[in-house]
Amino acid sequence: LRPDAVTESDQRDHFQENAPSVTDGLYLVPKVIE
């Protein structure tokens, strides 16, 4: 087994640079529930 260690770093802001619409780290979409 591999060591139980965290291998991924937090890159949320970096990955969300391509998102069409983001606020506070969340992806924005049109309203789903009326």
Added chain:
Amino acid sequence: MALYTKTMSELTAGLEAGEFTAVEVTESLLERIAAHDEKLNALITLTGDAAVEAASRADADRAAGNAGALNGLPVIHKDIFCTRGVKTTCGSKMLDNFISPYDATIVERMAAAGAVVLGKANMDEFAMGSSNETSYFGPVRNPWDLERAPGGSSGGSAASVAARFVPAATATDTGGSIRQPAALTNTVGLKPTYGRVSRFGMIAFASSLDQAGIITRTAEDAARTLGVMAGFDERDSTSIDEPVPNYLGEIGDSIKGLRVGIVRQHFDEGLDADCGTKVKESIAVLESLGATTVEVDLPNIDLSVPTYYVVAPAECSSNLSRFDGVRFGHRADNADDLFDLYCRSRGEGFGDEVKRRIMTGTYVLSAGYYDAYYLKAQQVRQLIADDFRRAFADVDVIAGPTTPTPAFKLGDKVDDPITMYLNDIYTIGANLAGLPAISVPCGFVNDLPIGLHLVGTHFAESTLLRCAHQYQLQTDWHTACPEDFK
């Protein structure tokens, strides 16, 4: 001898001898691209500044005695490979605004070996096409005749190498997308074994068929590059942990005694007669080098195109569902609700051929049809793979034409998908069976280049490269340069 005419091996020798620097090579090729690409449309993005920086790092590495296998060698990546901080479009409006946040494994490995990336090559949208006409950025033109298609989907990669923009360009092959454009542009195209080269960071089309490879002018350069690209990658679950042979070191070995299989079905109707003659002449050259030929039978090979056009669209319909306009890629303006956002973003972002394949794939996977189409296609695929397995009991490589005809005119087949799909009739079998294959320039028909197609057993890239290299030592087809690009 001008720098642009040189192969990777010749550039490496010159860099080692101090005849020129990587920066000089990079700058001269960038000038060449700027002067000529208007005619070809082979590139979507140029990365000139980053290239000069990478070249100067390569020169510093060489001065410090740390030259990697691709030190200072200019390359172009097909725009299907993610390149950190650089636009990665996959030939689609859907990704016209996508700046990749990370590098594909092969991009990383080639950079670590010292390669200098000059830009990103045009391609059929999401690699779906055989003529480069489905690209959102317009068709690539064939350097041998600007009215004709360079093949596809890796048409930009093939045209760039044929026009001497770079000695090597990366490419991908799902049904022939490396080998077919290589054949139509007088270049060498190598599709490795499924699992030989990592696909991490390569935008997926049909995951059970896709494989990354390389287009060059010589088998020797393909061997050099494959040595860097190949190898296990824990980030790709289909990557196979097999040792990487010394391709470049083994290329000089003789092919005496090599058993070459000739597929009876590949010389039937459908093949242009002059192409058939040229391919037979090239097989005679292999015989003169000590190879023996045996006729082999692939009884189910005729089913490869219909099988492929069930399996590939099915997988594409699933893979391309990720493009929804939410996290990245094209988003439609002023959507009424989430469903409208999905429908319009996808409707606006994808071109006609991509939509055709998504719809075909969704249909063959739909409830009640799965057993009749997708499951049946997978069973036929197994029969085709078994045919190859039986044939390889008696032979080491299988030889034949890469394409049924030389390059066709732009616009000739784009409205007739079935005729277009038949362009890959000789190449698709290798994808269905996961086998490595290479196309090597083997002559001209009506002043247009064609290719000799060699297929090997799993992980027999070294045999294919050796066979292609020995053939190129005896012939000079690959040294011919298109008139407009001399």
